[in-house]
Amino acid sequence: MSNQEEKNLKKVLEENDLTENEYEKIVKTLKREPNDVELGLYSAMWSEHCSYKSSKPVLSIFPTQAEWVLFGPGENAGAIDIGEGLAMVMKIESHNHPSAVEPFHGAATGSGGVARDILAMGARPVALLGSLRFGNFEDSHVKYLVKEAAKGLAFYGNNIEVPTIGGETYFLDSYQGNPLVNAMCVGLVKKEDIVVAVAEGTDSIVILAGEKTGRDGVGSASFASRELEGEEKEIEHPPIPQGNPFLEKKLIEACLEIVKKGLILGMQDLGAAGLVSSTCEMASKGNCGIELDLSLVPRKEKGITPREIMLSETQERMLLIAKKDKEDEIGKIFNKWGIEYTVIGKVTSDGILRLKEREKIVGEVPARSLAEDVPIRYYQGKIPAKLKEIQKLDLEMVIQPEDYNQALLKMLASPNISSKEWVYKDNKKLSAEGTEVVLFPGDDAGVLKIKGSKRGIAFTTDGNGRYCYLDPFAGGKITVAEAARNLSCKGALPMAVTDNLNFGNPEKEEIFWQLEESVKGISEACEALEVPVISGNVSLNNESNGEAIYPTPIIGMAGIIEDCDQLCTMSFKNDGDLIVLIGENKEEIGGSEYLKVFHNIEKGLPPQIDLGLEKSVQDACRESIQAGIVSSAHDCADGGLAVTLAECCITGKKGAKVEINTRIRNDALLFGETQSRIVVSLPVKNLDSLTEIANKYEAPIQILGNVKGNNLKIGNLIDIEVEQLKKAWERE
Numbered sequence: 001m002s003n004q005e006e007k008n009l010k011k012v013l014e015e016n017d018l019t020e021n022e023y024e025k026i027v028k029t030l031k032r033e034p035n036d037v038e039l040g041l042y043s044a045m046w047s048e049h050c051s052y053k054s055s056k057p058v059l060s061i062f063p064t065q066a067e068w069v070l071f072g073p074g075e076n077a078g079a080i081d082i083g084e085g086l087a088m089v090m091k092i093e094s095h096n097h098p099s100a101v102e103p104f105h106g107a108a109t110g111s112g113g114v115a116r117d118i119l120a121m122g123a124r125p126v127a128l129l130g131s132l133r134f135g136n137f138e139d140s141h142v143k144y145l146v147k148e149a150a151k152g153l154a155f156y157g158n159n160i161e162v163p164t165i166g167g168e169t170y171f172l173d174s175y176q177g178n179p180l181v182n183a184m185c186v187g188l189v190k191k192e193d194i195v196v197a198v199a200e201g202t203d204s205i206v207i208l209a210g211e212k213t214g215r216d217g218v219g220s221a222s223f224a225s226r227e228l229e230g231e232e233k234e235i236e237h238p239p240i241p242q243g244n245p246f247l248e249k250k251l252i253e254a255c256l257e258i259v260k261k262g263l264i265l266g267m268q269d270l271g272a273a274g275l276v277s278s279t280c281e282m283a284s285k286g287n288c289g290i291e292l293d294l295s296l297v298p299r300k301e302k303g304i305t306p307r308e309i310m311l312s313e314t315q316e317r318m319l320l321i322a323k324k325d326k327e328d329e330i331g332k333i334f335n336k337w338g339i340e341y342t343v344i345g346k347v348t349s350d351g352i353l354r355l356k357e358r359e360k361i362v363g364e365v366p367a368r369s370l371a372e373d374v375p376i377r378y379y380q381g382k383i384p385a386k387l388k389e390i391q392k393l394d395l396e397m398v399i400q401p402e403d404y405n406q407a408l409l410k411m412l413a414s415p416n417i418s419s420k421e422w423v424y425k426d427n428k429k430l431s432a433e434g435t436e437v438v439l440f441p442g443d444d445a446g447v448l449k450i451k452g453s454k455r456g457i458a459f460t461t462d463g464n465g466r467y468c469y470l471d472p473f474a475g476g477k478i479t480v481a482e483a484a485r486n487l488s489c490k491g492a493l494p495m496a497v498t499d500n501l502n503f504g505n506p507e508k509e510e511i512f513w514q515l516e517e518s519v520k521g522i523s524e525a526c527e528a529l530e531v532p533v534i535s536g537n538v539s540l541n542n543e544s545n546g547e548a549i550y551p552t553p554i555i556g557m558a559g560i561i562e563d564c565d566q567l568c569t570m571s572f573k574n575d576g577d578l579i580v581l582i583g584e585n586k587e588e589i590g591g592s593e594y595l596k597v598f599h600n601i602e603k604g605l606p607p608q609i610d611l612g613l614e615k616s617v618q619d620a621c622r623e624s625i626q627a628g629i630v631s632s633a634h635d636c637a638d639g640g641l642a643v644t645l646a647e648c649c650i651t652g653k654k655g656a657k658v659e660i661n662t663r664i665r666n667d668a669l670l671f672g673e674t675q676s677r678i679v680v681s682l683p684v685k686n687l688d689s690l691t692e693i694a695n696k697y698e699a700p701i702q703i704l705g706n707v708k709g710n711n712l713k714i715g716n717l718i719d720i721e722v723e724q725l726k727k728a729w730e731r732e
Helices: 003-016 020-030 036-045 096-101 103-119 140-159 245-260 274-285 306-311 324-336 367-371 387-391 404-412 465-470 472-488 509-529 593-599 611-626 640-652 666-671 684-697 722-729
Strands: 069-071 078-083 086-094 124-134 164-171 180-190 205-210 266-269 289-293 317-322 341-348 352-357 360-366 435-439 446-450 456-462 493-502 533-539 552-561 578-582 632-635 656-658 678-682 701-707 711-714 718-721
Touching (some): 003 020, 003 036, 020 036, 036 367, 078 493, 078 552, 086 552, 103 140, 103 180, 124 245, 124 435, 124 446, 124 456, 140 164, 180 493, 180 533, 205 245, 274 289, 274 306, 274 317, 274 352, 274 367, 306 360, 324 341, 352 367, 360 367, 404 666, 404 718, 465 472, 465 509, 472 493, 472 552, 472 611, 509 552, 509 611, 578 611, 593 666, 611 684, 632 640, 640 656, 640 666, 640 678, 640 722, 678 684
Parallel strands (some): 086 533, 493 533
Antiparallel strands (some): 078 086, 086 180, 205 317, 205 341, 266 317, 289 341, 352 360, 435 446, 456 552, 656 701
8 A cells, every 4th residue: 555545544534433443344344445425334333422332341241131121222222011011111312512512402402312212112202301410510601501401401302292300410620621411211102012123024115204314413423422622622513413392293193103003113213323323223133134215315405415314313303114015004194293204215135234326326335234343442441540549538637617507508509409490490390191290300209100000100310420530339339329219219119220321531541440340330239229221321532622521420210109199209298207317327528519519629438338238228218108107208418418408398398306416527427428328207106117117128227306397407516497498509
């Protein structure tokens, strides 16, 4: 190869985000040089965003099996059997890079895309949750990003008539240049109506339905697989797709009607990498090929090339596989709903993804080579050199507050603890068909009741990047435990996890170590709490100017409530009720919100967690709720015990008088974030029953005090009116 040929090849590889080894494998597979269209297919499908080539070896340790799991990782979304002939389907996805550039459309299309993942399983989307991370709350650009992202999520969810029932929003400097927008969607479907993304039946037709194809998002899969430039620079990016939720609503209804009538063999949404990902993945799963005539694809504009058609990420599109004799009936349904549809190809038996423009072949690639044969990257992890230093925390150097009343008010006003109603206030309080939302955002978890049944499903998202930065293994375990604890506080039995792994560049040894350790921690906790991972997403290269975000695995979790009449909320309800702690207080303030708020320190070891104790505490809490013994339940998490008690008082508009005998530091007692703790309130007459249940599970309990008066009183440290707590919490 001449010098000029080497330069030309290097340029081609850079433009397509491919390595020399990957290019050589493509040539070997095709037995020839690829053309520009084919290079585009490999560029998209072999990107980190689509292929998970750096994370696949790590992800293999997740526990994914249980008797109630119907479909695990590998489908558009995971599905579990929830009884009464129904399946619950769920998935979480990231739209981090698009949201950094255009937060409204990035967040909106994140919701739309994950809703179509649910639809692709034949399920009706019934709930959305958002997990958001941004930089310094006082920064004007950060305020702009979060407000626009929140508006985008609300805009899309409201207009497809899918309620937002939960989520979380955090602000840390680590996310200043690279915010995280993770969207989770949940669906319900009759078990016999579940659809999978597979192509089958030689000469079956391939139908493209929905929006016309444009240039939006061409190259987005590669864009999502590299780090962002700094805020001060112009970020080069593909055209960010813009969503049309009004069209998506009609597309959902049309596709569900088609599914209900059993008219299709398979279905797939067009998300990352658009038409190439949907076709090659369906063909590969079906051990067949697909032939497309790209001249038949409806277009928004003239001059779109075959490469652009295949890589476009235009929203609100679905791909359906059906027998020829079903075309007329499918067409009538799409026409009824005003959905444009076109037969653009057919299923073949040769395993090739063949692209034509009328009679001219513009690309021929083995479908499996795109979907399954990406060269896996096996990286080695290395413990960060600064880890021991950042884990050191000398408590003698941490000066305690002089006024704990002011300390609690300051904690409640922290952007990470204060009310997030301003984030979700634009979300309409609606319920999707077949369900009733019985608990909207503002509690530990959102809850849906299945119409015609007493049963319900609770959902939550959880994650703590600071913990995972200080100790990714412990942080991974805590993320799962906190999500499960949120559900148990509603009386729900945790059943399944969908995860979103947000990390930096895995080529860096220290980043890969964080990924490995976090996944190990998540896996250990899922095993201990008997909650399988059924779906998920990996978002790597979350970096800005070479600096990675804190490792931030997000856990979305679902749990079953057998009787929604026993649903428990966090608010104190009855004067005179006992306040009891299930669990025990320890002197742990490393990695806490308290350290950051008062000392601007993000150091120390995060709380350590005993998963056996965690399970005991959750089992005791859940059984007490199901037995109707307790009036309220709220987990101790960010901000510790004092914040937990304050939130119970604020939401219940009740005071509390608490006495705690302990030898640990006052700041650790009030604001330490020791795990495996739940605060419950209950009538005095029910204490013996609670004690019996706690003893059964060997869960420690401690009487803290009573629901009483209009102030929160904690020993001689805190005495504040509930109304004053509320004003601080609402940042008035």
